[in-house]
Amino acid sequence: xxxxxxxxxxxxxxxxxxxxxxxxxxxxxxxxxxxxxxxxxxxxxxxxxxxxxxxxxxxxxxxxxxxxxxxxxxxxxxxxxxxxxxxxxxxxxxxxxxxxxxxxxxxxxxxxxxxxxxxxxxxxxxxxxxxxxxxxxxxxxxxxxxxxxxxxxxxxxxxxxxxxxxxxxxxxxxxxxxxxxxxxxxxxxxxxxxxxxxxxxxxxxxxxxxxxxxxxxxxxxxxx
Numbered sequence: 311x312x313x314x315x316x317x318x319x320x321x322x323x324x325x326x327x328x329x330x331x332x333x334x335x336x337x338x339x340x341x342x343x344x345x346x347x348x349x350x351x352x353x354x355x356x357x358x359x360x361x362x363x364x365x366x367x368x369x370x371x372x373x374x375x376x377x378x379x380x381x382x383x384x385x386x387x388x389x390x391x392x393x394x395x396x397x398x399x400x401x402x403x404x405x406x407x408x409x410x411x412x413x414x415x416x417x418x419x420x421x422x423x424x425x426x427x428x429x430x431x432x433x434x435x436x437x438x439x440x441x442x443x444x445x446x447x448x449x450x451x452x453x454x455x456x457x458x459x460x461x462x463x464x465x466x467x468x469x470x471x472x473x474x475x476x477x478x479x480x481x482x483x484x485x486x487x488x489x490x491x492x493x494x495x496x497x498x499x500x501x502x503x504x505x506x507x508x509x510x511x512x513x514x515x516x517x518x519x520x521x522x523x524x525x526x527x528x529x530x531x532x533x534x
Contacts, residue, residue, distance in 0.1 A: 356426060358456055358517070359383045359405075361507040364395065377401040379501055381447075383431065385456045396445050398436040404498030405509065406433040408450065409516045410478050411490040417514045424488055426513035430454045430475075432494075450475055504529075 365378035378397040382390055396403075408430040416424035431454070435444035448454060453463050453471045477483040478492045495516050501507065508520045 356511055356513070357384055357388070357508055358429065358511050359431070359509040361501065361509065361519075363401075363501050363503045363505070365397075366401075366503060369399075372399070374399050375401075377403070377501060379403065381434065383455050385458065391455050394447070396434055398443050399441075400436050400438065401501045402498065403434060403436050403501050404496045405431060405447075405517070406435060406494060406496045407431050407517055408475075408478075408492065409495050409511070410492045411515065413488045413490050414514060416488055427511050427515060428454075429456075429511050429517060431456075435496075 360382045362380045362382075363377060364380045365376075367376050367378075368374075369376060376397055376399050378395055380393050380395055382393045384390055410428040412421075412424040412427065417426065419425070430450070430452075431447040432450065433444050433446055435442060451472050453468055457471075459467055477487055478489060484492060493516075497509070497517050497519050499507065499519050499521065504524050505521050506524055508522070509517055510520060511517050
């Protein structure tokens with residue numbers, strides 16, 4: 311009888327150990343999956359605009375070459391907005407932007423509102439001392455084009471964003487919103503024909519410009 315009891319106890323202990331080990335293994339898999347998801351969110355980025363050189367012209371009078379770019383911004387759903395064209399007397403062009411980074415905890419959780427950096431395209435410009443050329447893309451109290459809920463801006467929507475930017479630029483208030491920091495950035499590059507420039511915002515960082523050659527199939531073609 312004692313031997314039987316010992317065997318039963320051993321079976322029970324063995325079973326408990328196996329259950330514990332299986333649970334530990336499953337929990338480890340779950341933790342690894344969550345960790346990978348967190349890292350993915352922190353390293354992720356989103357396309358927010360594309361730029362293409364649509365014209366390069368030489369002015370005999372000024373002896374300068376002008377560059378026309380097409381700026382196409384995308385909304386939060388990845389849909390293109392109305393394209394805009396800007397012409398500069400050079401091709402080293404920058405995009406002045408206000409970028410808001412939220413605390414990493416929101417990015418890790420994939421928060422719907424704060425899961426990635428927020429941004430506002432402010433101006434597009436070319437530095438040239440007193441001859442600096444600049445165009446407005448949006449105003450600081452406007453609703454960012456990429457975040458608009460519809461074609462027409464609702465008064466309440468505008469009020470929300472006006473309040474948002476006011477709080478963002480106030481260090482004391484921004485902390486209440488879970489904002490890590492807000493700063494002006496001006497990523498830029500040399501824009502040349504035959505290259506597609508993609509502006510991306512990193513979910514835990516700022517804006518960068520990626521460049522890639524256009525597909526050979528587009529060479530010599532005029533796309534309407």
